[in-house]
Ligand code: BG6
């Protein structure tokens with residue numbers, strides 16, 4: 367006997383298989399009774415073909431009544447098959463990072479001897495029974511079995527059928543980040559080709575699972591006796607989900623929006639404020655080279671390491687830091703600032719859209735499509751010409767630059783100015799920054815902060831990323847919503 371999990375063959379009393387057998391026998395008896403009352407001729411026709419004798423039906427009834435399931439009645443924890451819990455336990459994290467299935471790593475017999483699943487099995491059963499809330503489906507039991515089986519399932523390199531089912535159940539369990547991650551995994555099965563078998567043909571069943579993840583998971587469709595009903599759990603960032611269903615000879619149209627309750631727990635972010643240098647383009651390097659040239663000319667100590675502390679710092683403050691204890695006249699300060707700026711301006715002459723950092727343009731486009739307001743929050747007095755040469759000026763609804771406020775970062779002034787220009791409250795804004803001083807400024811402004819770069823520099827941000835490459839608004843919102851959730855949890859008494 368085998369259940370859904372193909373890492374374990376020749377097992378006894380697979381709960382999945384036993385329950386499926388029981389369900390089919392129950393349904394067969396029910397249909398028999400229904401035909402008896404509604405269409406006796408059809409029944410006798412079937413009877414003569416199939417031999418549906420009383421003796422046979424009693425046997426079905428007997429099996430359905432007495433078939434055995436290994437599970438704990440108090441916790442609801444279901445054993446995949448008799449003896450599964452006696453197998454060697456496994457922590458899949460110990461095998462990360464990996465690019466192979468657990469069966470390839472452990473061997474067929476090795477996987478067989480461990481509590482590792484190729485695809486959802488008990489969880490698959492719960493998914494199938496979820497439609498009519500029949501045994502063993504129960505939301506608390508689902509949670510218990512999810513907690514046990516999800517971490518033991520080879521969801522990345524095992525069966526391509528796993529991720530979509532996990533996406534649906536994670537949606538039911540109000541785990542939007544995990545649901546979305548599994549959904550994307552299912553969607554990318556052939557494109558990322560982690561199993562190296564896309565050349566053999568597309569994973570059609572996974573595509574079917576993906577459709578189910580959207581309709582039954584994110585749409586929360588239930589097929590009730592009267593009609594299909596929806597309880598949407600749209601992933602964060604999805605503002606609408608539209609589809610049609612054909613059910614019992616009728617078309618049903620669904621046009622779903624996130625219910626208010628679903629938005630609870632997600633930060634209500636309406637505007638994104640970008641730093642420029644080191645975030646959208648690598649002009650941070652030109653600032654460094656210009657200061658280095660000036661410092662060399664003046665015999666001042668300066669190097670890349672010292673420059674790190676100058677990210678996000680205004681021209682004057684940067685110079686004062688480089689000068690350190692050296693006292694110079696105001697006139698000389700002006701002259702040195704002009705000289706550095708002269709070098710910098712000559713570096714940025716040739717800037718063009720190809721100087722945008724990876725991911726910058728697609729994120730700006732994504733934000734615009736999602737109707738987010740976009741502002742610049744850069745202390746550079748050269749920000750406007752740089753934006754212009756990068757060809758992205760029209761994305762910005764507001765500009766905060768070196769001319770906008772007096773105090774530079776870490777003071778919150780510039781970001782507060784940008785939010786005000788956007789007409790937004792600070793807590794509805796997220797700042798994307800590569801400077802430690804910029805992260806401090808965002809936090810001081812009571813805004814969300816995303817830091818780009820090493821955590822020694824931007825570790826105080828709510829979310830730290832290496833850069834913008836591959837980043838979508840949806841990913842960012844999912845990450846920020848996790849922070850929000852943890853915040854709420856830690857605030858609970
Ligand atoms: C910031 C840079 O964006 O702008 C700093 O990170 C720079 O390095 C500051 O000093 C001021 O720029 P500018 O162009 O006004 O000299």
Ligand code: MG
Nearest residue numbers: 641643644800
């Ligand atoms: Mg910067």
